[in-house]
Amino acid sequence: MPTLYEWAGGEETFKRLTSIFYGRVVNDPILQPVFGAMAQDHPQRVAWALAEILGGPQTYTRQRGGHRQLISAHLHRHLSEQQRARWVSLLIETADEIGLPSDAEFRAAFVSYIEWGSRVALSVSQYDGEIPKDLDPMPRWDWIIPPPNEAPQTR
Template structure:
């Protein structure tokens, strides 16, 4: 049986390295650094982001248990207007951070990660308008080698 993306990546420590590397790349980006450099950014941002990505990729439900659900995450990022260029840059930082974090270089794995992040950015951008309403109780998405999985019944 094929391992989950979480297992294939190397587990929780791999996702923590990915989140830290991604955060560092966003801070270094001349356009993305603004939202990533504010004092209000939670000091546990990288560990929470790691828990979120780990859960999405088939890891334990730590983000859901300790932080929140998909609706809350989308509300945090909603109402920012058209930030599609920032979204594109975010994806590029994510792809480069996978190298920085030492994740497996397997092309299928990397393509699956990139497909997830492109989908995730599009999901956030769907709520970009100032009057966006995010539905309540959205579950954390689950991503596999085959892409987005339907929520459990």
């Protein structure tokens, strides 16, 4: 059975998704205060994280340090629910526009992770403590419902 990463189209798909998405985020009135001064490589780092979490290579862990680094990047950001919800809706809109698979099985798993991960980021952004050094490895998201045996119809 293919991973969510493979089903989505692999590395280039995630690079395209995050490149287009973060190009829009910097001009979004709700998200610009959070991302207006983001590092130039931020879209690449998010592409690595999404790819790894959805079953792809462990590039984020090798290049950035894994789950602890991902969580730490959200500390003290004091995100709002409005910003979290806008981030999710704009990412899903971008996924639709670039042709991420639209089958129910893939979308259920993809949106499930995006919702869960964004809620973790929101919670962590309010936290004033330190992230434990022995934080679990990167989460690995999988199918909620197994996909049909045929390739997705849209790409």
